[in-house]
Amino acid sequence: MKILNNKVALVTGSSRGIGAEIVQQFGKSGAKVVINYNGSKEKAEEVVHAIITKGGEAIAVQADVSKPEDVARLFDATIAHFGKIDILVNNAGLMLNSSIKDAADDLFEKQMNVNVKGVFNTLREASTKLADHGSIINFSSTVTRTIFPTYGIYSATKAAVEQISKVFAKEIGSRGINVNCVLPGPTSTELFLKGKPDEVIAKLAGTNAFNRLGTPEDIAKIVVFLASDESKWISAQSIGANGGMA
Ligand SMILES: NC(=O)c1ccc[n+]([C@@H]2O[C@H](COP(=O)([O-])OP(=O)(O)OC[C@H]3O[C@@H](n4cnc5c(N)ncnc54)[C@H](OP(=O)(O)O)[C@@H]3O)[C@@H](O)[C@H]2O)c1
Numbered sequence: 001m002k003i004l005n006n007k008v009a010l011v012t013g014s015s016r017g018i019g020a021e022i023v024q025q026f027g028k029s030g031a032k033v034v035i036n037y038n039g040s041k042e043k044a045e046e047v048v049h050a051i052i053t054k055g056g057e058a059i060a061v062q063a064d065v066s067k068p069e070d071v072a073r074l075f076d077a078t079i080a081h082f083g084k085i086d087i088l089v090n091n092a093g094l095m096l097n098s099s100i101k102d103a104a105d106d107l108f109e110k111q112m113n114v115n116v117k118g119v120f121n122t123l124r125e126a127s128t129k130l131a132d133h134g135s136i137i138n139f140s141s142t143v144t145r146t147i148f149p150t151y152g153i154y155s156a157t158k159a160a161v162e163q164i165s166k167v168f169a170k171e172i173g174s175r176g177i178n179v180n181c182v183l184p185g186p187t188s189t190e191l192f193l194k195g196k197p198d199e200v201i202a203k204l205a206g207t208n209a210f211n212r213l214g215t216p217e218d219i220a221k222i223v224v225f226l227a228s229d230e231s232k233w234i235s236a237q238s239i240g241a242n243g244g245m246a
Contacts, residue, residue, distance in 0.1 A: 088136045116157050
């Protein structure tokens with residue numbers, strides 16, 4: 001018996017990076033999965049293909065999580081295809097770093113719209129459309145603990161995700177649904193690696209107990225546990241997934 005047998009999972013932003021690894025681990029663990037993407041249609045279809053080739057069930061659905069109407073359509077499409085939703089993972093996110101002094105308005109608006117409003121949009125849908133005894137895992141970041149210069153707006157969006165998750169856990173707990181946040185440290189994806197010189201990457205990789213970058217697989221395994229019935233008594237928690245960094 002696989003740990004996620006008979007469960008249906010919706011993972012936002014799972015065309016690439018950590019999300020793509022989560023849906024593949026979910027597929028291996030017996031869940032049927034919906035791969036949400038915004039722009040990366042081909043990559044999302046490759047992920048669907050990889051899961052189906054290994055005997056799993058998956059579909060891809062385009063939706064911009066910052067748009068309430070897209071998110072409603074995403075939930076409805078999942079239920080129309082698989083009959084229910086047991087697991088919601090809010091993984092879609094943007095990181096656009098800048099000092100506060102140099103930050104343009106659109107840097108603020110883009111990150112707020114995807115990272116915060118996107119999570120709000122899905123939680124509101126989940127409050128009526130997620131099945132009883134389901135699981136919600138939202139993505140924050142270890143930068144809410146490390147306080148790095150230039151991460152002001154990004155880390156503020158993630159702090160908002162942690163707070164809304166804790167409140168929502170109390171609001172929806174009577175239906176047996178648990179809600180937690182995962183806080184990855186530096187993890188080898190485009191979001192983290194893009195534009196960083198090798199010495200900066202090495203320095204950041206050296207800030208955890210294992211002296212290496214996290215991998216999408218490190219994070220996805222934690223998400224599988226939090227999506228399973230084994231972790232039901234954990235709720236309203238912010239869980240560091242960072243090799244002891246902070
Ligand atoms: N990597 C790290 O070091 C790290 C550390 C801490 C936290 N995190 C968090 O972990 C999560 C995943 O990050 P990652 O490193 O895997 O990022 P990534 O490689 O850049 O992938 C981001 C994913 O989000 C999707 N996305 C972006 N905007 C979207 C929107 N408006 N609607 C729907 N999907 C959207 C992208 O889809 P399309 O390509 O289809 O647009 C893509 O699948 C994020 O929440 C990030 O903040 C990452």
